Amino acid sequence: AQSVTQLDSHVSVSEGTPVLLRCNYSSSYSPSLFWYVQHPNKGLQLLLKYTSAATLVKGINGFEAEFKKSETSFHLTKPSAHMSDAAEYFCVVSGTGRRALTFGSGTRLQVQP
């Protein structure tokens, strides 16, 4: 079985300051991990993915995430927030079996001017 926990339901930052969205996962085998972003009333867009290659993964729009097996974490970061980053972010784990993804409950990122 696999699961994912997003440690903050809501994060608020000022424009130009760093972003940290935290995610811990649980999996009985080596997982694939993803971050998706969902802007209001839109579908989900893939930000980045980890599939057992490099542990530091770079994604779109300046986001990156680091896979830490010892901490079972996959936190999402960005050096400088932009107003357009305001959205809901989902950490997702994938495994074999049902060929499906397990979603975290989401973190809403608010960016203040």
Add this chain to the structure above:
Amino acid sequence: NAGVTQTPKFRILKIGQSMTLQCTQDMNHNYMYWYRQDPGMGLKLIYYSVGAGITDKGEVPNGYNVSRSTTEDFPLRLELAAPSQTSVYFCASSRVTGDSSGRTGEQYFGPGTRLTVT
């Protein structure tokens, strides 16, 4: 490439009515999925399919049915709609990673269907 398309975008149903949510993908993906997203929650898997003619239940299948007669299409059927089915429904597709693990690759999502049952 249109990617994953869903129709309709919005729908209001009365309790007990039926409807079909349409989903089509043009990426030749074998795997397709239906999720629902309730307010303030993550997505929950309703049904999935690993190829034409093959479907299986996900986490929350009750009250829904699916079919997969072609690679491209994966419609979701609601029979006897209930208020608990008020949600946003997302269709997605993916391919296997291609490595020996058989893990799912990233999924591509449609824009969603917002359904209200009153």
